Amino acid sequence: MTLTLPDHRHLLILTAVAHWLAVSLYLSASGFFFHGLRSGKTKSLKIGFWLAATGMLPHTLALGARWLTVGHGPYLQKDESLSVLAYGTIGMFLLFSAKSTRLRGIGTILLPGALVLMAAQLFLPAETGIRPPATFNGIWFAIHVTSIIPAMGAFFIAISSAILYLWQEKRPPSSKLPSLPVLDACNYKYAGFAFILWGIMIVAGAAWAEQSWGSYWSWDPIENWSLITWLLLGLLLHLRRFHGWQGKKAAWLMIACFSVSILTLFFLPVLTGSIHKEYLL
């Protein structure tokens, strides 16, 4: 028996349908999270969680179908990178909140954030004939492009905790939301994870560069800004550890780190003459 794949046109339709189904489910989940947060009903948070988890299925299908259509993984073009980053972010949140049910309220900020990534995808050209350059192969390359997905997931959880902290701080204490110290600890923990995963991305990129060009570090603008992001995260963690930075100050610094990471990933390759321009097609 031979397995016949659907043709190119059918795959494109499947990608679009699955993508929009996922978006609708995530949107509904965001609504339930918001309602749960306002009303304090844990049932709404639970429904939001399960809707988001269900949304992962068509999202997986959309990514898989696109992979089959274009013949390469979701790392080459901006639109597919945004989709896979949203996927990683939501996946990481679901893993994190599956056990810590009290922290599901973070989804109120995180899910709309992931939806913004998916919405940004609509404004970008979705070309299908582009093939990966000759340098895009090897184990280090695979680690380099894969590690950014959970790294951004960790960044999103940390930034959501930070925003929720700042939002909640101005309001009277409520039992509906995770407490301020818990949100702060969550921000700290996921900043630590982002530090590890961003570090893995830099290390794998350096090893890949060494294999490709014989130089693991070229002080390229994107390399520099990745290092700056990593150093900023390191600074945040050191300030927390040695200078007792927590709460509001740590939340604002986390927002700064996140902004720099977004600048590094999405804007600098367009603005500067970088060796990373290749992936920005």
Place this chain on the structure above:
Amino acid sequence: MVTARRPVDGRINIPPMRHLIRFLLSPFTIIAMMGAVGTASLMGTIIPQSVDKTPRFLAAWQAANPFKFVLIRLLQLDRIYTSVWFLTLIGIIACSLTCSLYYQIKRALRAQKLSPDSKTNPKPDPSCRANVTEKILRRVMRQRGYRPFAAGASPDNLIFIKNKAGKWGGVVFHLGLLCIILAGLWNASLQQRGLAILTVGETFTGQTGKWATTRTGALAGAFTPRLTARLAGFQPRYWNSGQVKTIRSTVSVTSGGGKSRIIPISINHPGYINGIKLFLSGDYGYALDLLLNSKSSHPILAHILLAAPARPNEAVLYDMTIPTTVYRLHINFHPDRSKPSMLLTSPSADLAVSVPEMPPLKTRLLPGQSIALPMGDTLTFNKVSYWTGIIFAKSYGIPLLYAGFGLCIAGAFLLYALPVKVACIQISPVRPQRQRGGAEYLRQISISGRTRRFQALFGLELQEIAIELQAAALVQ
């Protein structure tokens, strides 16, 4: 050992060495250094760096802003990463890391010997009552990844520890960073790199003057690899869209002993011989040999390197004047005349030869064909082949660098994913009391814990443990 002496007047006299160590260990120094490296990286992105720019660009820059240019040169901001101040900064970071590591190791070893309950005082929690036996307690804690800590064990006061290795996270992470910095400095001082441009069949003898570009470390001499390399083959492959899929080369290398080896190299797969790595550069194209047989002088060979076009249906254009002659050539080269392709399957060159005050002579030449020129000379399209760049690199400290990378990641993982958690559980008897549900609680559990990071999340975990213990006791 640096000690402080108390002089007669009562003031503490701190030796300069201790001052230095205090400075290096100060959190402010560490944070300032991180900020400085970040700022240097930022400046490296904004200010053009000489190593990436052509002499023409630098000359234009100097002409446009002479004062700014001189200032930038003076402060070495045009070569930040090899500047004296940046290397000093890295040196200070290395010293700070070494001192910090020494004290961190000492502290971790000391903590190894201490009982973890020295700072953990369980507070009685009246709401947490369960008939929990030690056996249930141990089972629940084991399921959560906690292990009993022998030093603090007593029947009523049990101490459990999770992620014991986590206390070495800081040491491992900083050791990794130190390895990376040392390897980077080692390589930056001694590395030797050279790019040779070769056409298929051409031999590179490894002499200094033959490099297209070289880069050597501050303490390294001129790069003269003791080997000869002949580019034996070159094979590009393309996707249907015309993008490059792979580039493969074979290099025949003869080392000092006279032994020859064929080394296949491709992008991301370098070759290795006698401590020298051979990388295939991504640049390639077509090398055209044109021979001018002149009646009045010796034959002139023009060796023209053309870059590969961006798309398969594009021709490569080139203009040149043949040296010491009046002939000006306009070349329109097609690698494959039969179909849109960038492979050298059916190459041809459309030539337009101009001589002053005469109409240009236009013709199409295939390799091996000749054309008679207006002044009685003959131009032959001798041959065409591929050219590519081979990077020869001698690097130092790469294993140390990879070890550093590994340690860094492992250390950060221990620090943030596996923080040490100590839970102290006290079981104290309470007066028998009939509850609403009918159960009679005889014991009260008091749980407390200690961790350095994420205390609030650990507090939630301890609450969950208490609930689990109550549930386990009820099941029993």
